[in-house]
Amino acid sequence: MKSSRLNYRFLSVLALFISMNLYAQTPQTKKDTERPNIVLILCDDLGYGDLACYGHKQIKTPNLDQMAKEGIRFNHFYSAAPVCSASRVGLLTGRSPNRAGVYDWIPHSSESSSPHMRKNEITFPQLLQKAGYATCLSGKWHCNGALINTNQAQPQDAGFDYWFATQNNAAPSHKNPVNFIRNGVELGPIEGFSCQIVTNEAINWMEDHVKQNEKQPFFIYLSFHEPHEPIASPQKIVDTYKGIAENTNQAEYFANVENLDKAVGSLMNQLKKLKINDNTLVIFTSDNGPETLNRYEAASRSYGSPGELKGMKLWTAEAGFRVPAIMHWPEKIATGQISDQVISALDFFPTFCDLAQASNSKSLNLDGSNFTPALHKKKMTRHKPLLWIYYAALNERQVAMRHGDWKISAKLNLPRYHNITSKNFPKVTAATLSDYQLYNLSKDKSEANDLSNQNPKKSAQMIKFLKLQYQDLLEDSHTWK
Template sequence: MLRILLPLACLLVAPILGAQRLNVISIVTDDQAAWSVGCYGNRESITPNMDRLAKEGARFENAFTVTPVCSPSRVTFMTGKYGAQLGVTDWIAPNEAKAGVGLTRDVVTWPKVLQQAGYTTALIGKWHLGDKSDAHPKAQGFDHFYGFLGGGTSPMNPTYDFPDGPKEVKGYGADLLTDEAIRWLGENKAKTFALSLHFREPHTAYTPVPEEDSKLFANLDPTVPTFKGADVEQIKTWTREYYAAIHSVDRNLGRLFAWLEKEGLWDKTIIQFTSDHGYNIGHHGIHTKGNGMWVAGGVTGPKRPNMWDTSLRIPLIVRWPGVTKSGMVISQQVLNLDNFSSLLGMTGVTPPAGWKVEGENFAPLLRGDSVTWRSDWFGQYDLHNSGLAYMRMIRTDEWKYVRHFHANLMDELYNVKDDPEETKNLLGGAGRKDKAQKIEKIVGDLDAKMETWMKRVNDPVLNESRKRGWFEPGEVHD
């Protein structure tokens, strides 16, 4: 089989010899918040198979994406770099994909590294990282691809991209992708495999889904956020449909897990479950994610670009046979930026020396090792589809500071320790003047760290920015 060689000789990876390597299945849902999963405390969503992974493996209670929309988040997940470092700062619109926006052939992805180490690889489901030949999954480390290259398709009778062009496939998307995953695994079960299974659910449109999923929530009166002007019934309807779409994924995970057990592969396979970013259904008065829209009075309003935790926090669960202890809960702040190093760390494949990543290897946390971990981290999002925003963020255990470049009086500061729901922006509203000096010191320290980071990653926004002045000395802006 012809494999795509990584650029530069220094990126060559020697196959692992000796002990039997574990297989890898990386499961990624689309638009699924951590708050939607049972093992994260939801008592209304029904997710027994996601919960099973947490019961038998490790659940990260503070996992985040560094960009709260699809394409840049997926760039980070695949490469260990920020989307802006590779030219992907917002979801890739169809006209951008035609123009060549996406991954390039010289990019190193973890599937490329595993492929060169001897793994048989497949991507089944959503890509959304470009559709030119250099960006195609088969140029980015996957031997097999079945799914769709763009941002979305219908939940029923979806259109998938085949070598001879796009075609409609009859059935429900989650069922179809799982059918293909099991078929491909059956063909390759004697090999060491790495499967990326990327569901489109629970992305809008949430429905239709099979009745066996939707009927479970037909009579549910879900607990939802309320706010002034909220159309509570609309939010409840969205929530019921969202849970049904999630259950469609969970039910299919049950099918996949049963097949792995039947074939004797359950304890020979690392399984990772996560999502590309968080989600809001009425949270903070918006619908969807980092490019969400205000919703009030039954009317969907303008975009509210944001980096709230509800948009950034993701589920992350790992079952690593023989390593993770059942029911582990890991409290450290981990990022999708860590995925590249961590999957290589779990498989024992040496990271390529010529590819500098920004993340850390969280495999030692899964082993239960005592390790020094990050005390702060950075996020970025440049909205340019149907709006305009340039946001950079630093988050610590106590503070979150969001800087809006090329905009005045929009910066945000939250004490996420005392105000985890991020309800009070300490840089706006009726601030007390006697607190302004303390706030100025906090912002100054966070701002200095942010600019140091932006210089290190050669952030293009920093080079174009003007001096920020969010308040005059001794005043908090109104």
């Protein structure tokens, strides 16, 4: 581990040197010091009901609860997809992942023809880089099938000066992972638990960055593996849930969430120590809803909670993609807010570009909108409805759209497709929407009352609008050969 730490310091200084020289070429103005640092914390499979501040009765999440008290907790925040890879690609590109050709989770593969986020995709970290930000990724990547392989785009191609990542899950589990890669160099075994490891890496990078160039703003993408299987948690925390949890496996899950909460606490404390807390926007959320217990052989510890929502991960019902979201920015966000505005991970792209004063071309056909007004108790304007087409959905309806308070979902008469290729694309284009369901989510959070027959006028309006949006996305979706 000693040589690994030395390697980290060398690579960290090198990355900072490069980013400082790039930044030096951009004339600094008074606005440079006003632009916030941005830290985006993304969990893996954390359910809507998994935090104490979202109603969980057993799991202890004091750091996230405090973060919510000091900032905003969102009740209607959505991921870009109900599954990991697609969600992450949508988050980075600000567009439906279907446009990028990532429809589901990405299996391990080094082939250029297998699904991945291609090099021609524009990501917001690239634009933040061009605007003078230093950028860092620490944690799970899963936007391609193989790291350190030139056949597929790598984190540096997506705009990260510095990266410390795994292609998919931490292996063999969250404890003592062996599959981390730092800036293209495989590291081998690392002692500790994944959420603490990736947080410490981000903190070390941040400390070095602030020491070298405190005036240069930064972006950190801190991507936890927790609480995705294979789950492993510190025994001391697991022991505190014995007698509270139903069994040892559930205690492991509860402890897993508490452990990631502790990692968030470490980061927040370090921001204060470095005296950069006030002008740092920290966002905490999840890539999709909770895994279904025992859905596959290794999911025996998947005790995530959807709260009051219907469905789970891989569903187009609310629990598939409505997730916790907390935002903290002492200099700009008033404390103790609870917001019912509809926000999406697709919105990070235009919002971060606005805050960073970065170029944001209209030609990108973004699906997200700028939610900056929502941070200041003002109503944001959404220029497109939120639309999900997930061909491998576990529930009956593969298509869902949220527009204002209303949500409509529909069936496609298709098999469960994990990818769209030139072979199955004709069947996809020939399929028609049917069997609609309509819900008013402002009054019916759990999707218990289908209003399609009770409100035929609204139903007809939403069906017409859905068909237009569906066709637009279908025509712009990438098809693999």
